[in-house]
Each structure stands twice: as structure tokens, then as C-alpha cells.
Amino acid sequence: MDPLNLNIEPAVQEAQKWLHRAIEIATENVDSGGGPFGAVVVRNGISIAEGVNLVTATQDPTAHAEVTAIRMACSQLETFDLSDCTIYASCEPCPMCLGAIYWARLQGIWFAASRFDAADAGFDDEFIYRELAADVDTRKIPVTPLKVTMALDPFIAWSKKHDKIRY
Numbered sequence: 001m002d003p004l005n006l007n008i009e010p011a012v013q014e015a016q017k018w019l020h021r022a023i024e025i026a027t028e029n030v031d032s033g034g035g036p037f038g039a040v041v042v043r044n045g046i047s048i049a050e051g052v053n054l055v056t057a058t059q060d061p062t063a064h065a066e067v068t069a070i071r072m073a074c075s076q077l078e079t080f081d082l083s084d085c086t087i088y089a090s091c092e093p094c095p096m097c098l099g100a101i102y103w104a105r106l107q108g109i110w111f112a113a114s115r116f117d118a119a120d121a122g123f124d125d126e127f128i129y130r131e132l133a134a135d136v137d138t139r140k141i142p143v144t145p146l147k148v149t150m151a152l153d154p155f156i157a158w159s160k161k162h163d164k165i166r167y
Contacts, residue, residue: 019088019111022040026091034055035054035065037089038053041073044084086108089109094128
């Protein structure tokens with residue numbers, strides 16, 4: 001990073017600041033026995049939440065840094081809609097995290113290391129990208145749709161509900 005921050009756009013300066021923080025907490029997490037991933041959710045230039053990879057610490061395969069940061073941010077702000085927030089991740093979000101980012105409606109994603117860098121370190125999720133692109137009948141884990149009589153009942157109930165909170 002340019003120590004004088006000369007000729008750097010303010011948005012890039014901001015991103016560098018938060019990416020450095022995401023990388024810092026990811027490295028600290030490794031030192032604590034966790035995975036090498038960190039994420040920071042920021043709103044209006046202020047950190048709302050930070051998350052690190054807690055998969056092995058919590059025995060939760062969904063406890064990726066971005067997901068833990070999103071969960072914390074939603075709790076802090078008491079909303080599921082983070083459309084006025086940006087997430088900064090030490091590494092390119094995996095497909096699950098990318099899905100969570102879209103569901104939370106974050107306005108932007110900045111990341112430092114690529115998914116290929118992660119793969120080189122032993123965190124290869126390329127097979128998931130391939131599986132998502134594959135037809136359900138050719139995926140490695142058998143996917144079996146089965147129509148049952150009541151399959152649409154929850155959607156019918158939802159469509160009739162007048163006080164629903166849309167998301």
C-alpha cells in the first residue's frame with residue numbers, strides 16, 4: 001500500500017483499509033487454530049461486524065468468515081437486509097458465502113486473495129462450482145425431486161398471508 005496514499009481513489013483506500021483488517025483477523029484466526037479466512041461488514045465507513053472461519057471450532061460447515069460476519073451484522077443491525085453495507089473478505093467468497101451475500105443484499109464485495117490462491121493452500125471449492133453448473137441428475141450427491149401432494153401447501157399459505165415480511 002502506498003504509505004502516502006497518493007493518487008489512490010478514496011474507494012480503493014477504504015477497501016485497502018478493510019481488506020487489511022480482514023487479512024489481519026484471518027491470520028489471527030490461524031494462530032488460534034482456525035481457518036485462514038476473515039471478513040468485515042462495513043456500513044458508512046464503520047465496521048458493523050467481523051467474522052472469521054469457525055468451521056472446526058464450532059463443528060459447523062457453514063461457519064465461514066463471510067457467513068459469521070453477515071450473521072453478526074444482521075444481529076447488530078436487527079435486520080436481514082444489509083443493502084447499505086459492503087463486505088470485505090480476505091479471500092474470494094466460496095459459492096455458499098456468495099449465496100449468503102446475495103441473500104443479505106450486500107451492496108458490494110471486495111476480496112484480496114482469489115479462489116485459486118485458496119485452492120493452492122488446500123481450500124479448493126472448484127468442484128462445487130462444477131456441481132452447481134451440472135444438471136441435478138448428474139451431480140455427485142444424488143438429488144431426487146419427488147412430487148408429493150402437499151408440496152405446494154407452504155407456498156399457498158405464504159401467498160395468502162397478508163402480514164408477511166417479504167425478503
